[in-house]
Amino acid sequence: MRGDEFGYHVLEPPFPEDFVAWYPYVRRDVLADHPRWLSWLERVVLHGVPGVRDRMIAARHRESGEWVGVVWTSVSVTCPEVAHFGWFYVEDRCRGAGVGGRVIETCLSTLAAEGVRVIMLPTQLENERAIGMYYRRGWELSIADPTGGVWMVREPAGFYQRYFTPDATRPLQTSTPEPADFVALDYLLSRPQAAIRLLPLGLTGSRRFISFVHDWGGAEHVVARQGGKPVAFGAAVRTDRGSQLDAFGLERRGIASVVRALARSVPQPYAEVAATDGLRRAALEDAQLRLDTVREAVVAGATMSLCRYVR
Ligand SMILES: CC(C)(COP(=O)(O)OP(=O)(O)OC[C@H]1O[C@@H](n2cnc3c(N)ncnc32)[C@H](O)[C@@H]1OP(=O)(O)O)[C@@H](O)C(=O)NCCC(=O)NCCS
Structure with a gap:
């Protein structure tokens, strides 16, 4: 299995029905321990959030038509230079073939073309693989909490101070x-x-x-x-x-x-x-x-x- 066997899509709401049926993070078995995240994701995926542009960058197998990978990204009208990135997932059987890397590249080029300059994401310190992927693409660790949650931010130097002053x-x-x-x-x-x-x-x-x-x-x-x-x-x-x-x-x-x-x-x-x-x-x-x-x-x-x- 190779990353070029897949097509990479930028999906806007309303998301395609077969995509929603596959989307892992609105499945109760996946987020059983996190009911608040589940209800928030259901809002994003099924209903939409006012003033916020939520999109899914998703990989689909060209021959079978199956969805196999996705990341969510969100930009709001009040700060169009700043984006969220999260809920990254590639089906187990497809991991390590370059799908995740291509999903990230598609997301980065899409956002850059729209003028987004900052992309932030949360992950876990123990997820070395994901942290390595992000770090090699320009994200840096911003903050960590005692339970191992970390934030990573990809941004031009000095942006934070300029933006909030x-x-x-x-x-x-x-x-x-x-x-x-x-x-x-x-x-x-x-x-x-x-x-x-x-x-x-x-x-x-x-x-x-x-x-x-x-x-x-x-x-x-x-x-x-x-x-x-x-x-x-x-x-x-x-x-x-x-x-x-x-x-x-x-x-x-x-x-x-x-x-x-x-x-x-x-x-x-x-x-x-x-x-x-x-x-x-x-x-x-x-x-x-x-x-x-x-x-x-x-x-x-x-x-x-x-x-x-x-x-
Ligand atoms: C993280 C995830 C989305 C990556 O998807 P993927 O399709 O396997 O990613 P790719 O095959 O494109 O790339 C794998 C990267 O990990 C690296 N890698 C592969 N095996 C690794 C290992 N055992 N340890 C560390 N890094 C490894 C590769 O070198 C590659 O990095 P590079 O593109 O910078 O060279 C996928 O593993 C996943 O769904 N994991 C479970 C959910 C998760 O952890 N999500 C991220 C939350 S922030």
Whole structure:
């Protein structure tokens, strides 16, 4: 069996019926342990997500017509330069023949022709074969979580900082996130500096796509946008002490704007932030929160001073 015995197709919704019938990741036996991923994938494959362009790059045997390999990719209207890549699969009997490599190449050339510059993906550290394939094609490890989940990103140098740093002369708008924001938010939160910051809310990119793993009904969320593009993100969860806020962005103004919006809409807002985190402390103060107490705490195994801010 050789990779050139197959044709490589870029499929758009509505996906062909025989493809959906074969698609492995909407099968309950494959994703039995991950009901949330299953329901999210069913939405992508069967119904579509508003503002998001989901496609499947799929390999089909030329003679038999059987589907044998696929990867999902997703681009949203709010950040057309950034794409998700995931749920990569080649039938066992066809592995090692170059099908997976050709699926990736087809995906890369399709996205590049449309102006996509960043492609991010989640995988597992133990999947050396997949990591090797990605690494040889330009992806680099971005972040890992203690359970072995890793993110890899393929992007031009400096893109992340440029993308999420708003123009200081233009206004920011805040509102609750839309599905079309999720691709950018996953990218924003898939960086090392994001992990510790949103740790109290369990909202880090290293836990895989926040767009479908996080419980959006369990907290209030706000996005700050400039020109429609997300640049900062915040969340507030109810605790027995009030509403704990947390926010992430690369610069002060974006963080302050999401904190301000959240603090206005939740009861008894407070935030806890490391004493050394000057950027976020300044943003909280910009949003009219004031320092209340400082305490020693153990966060992710390290003892640190945590400053509590209240309104
Ligand atoms: C990962 C997967 C999609 C690859 O598909 P495939 O058709 O076997 O891929 P190819 O034959 O094109 O390429 C295999 C690559 O692995 C390398 N490889 C082959 N056997 C290997 C081994 N035992 N260990 C490490 N690398 C190996 C090859 O050198 C080739 O790399 P290259 O193209 O950079 O030279 C397929 O193995 C699969 O479906 N695995 C299970 C699901 C999975 O792990 N998905 C990825 C989740 S991120």
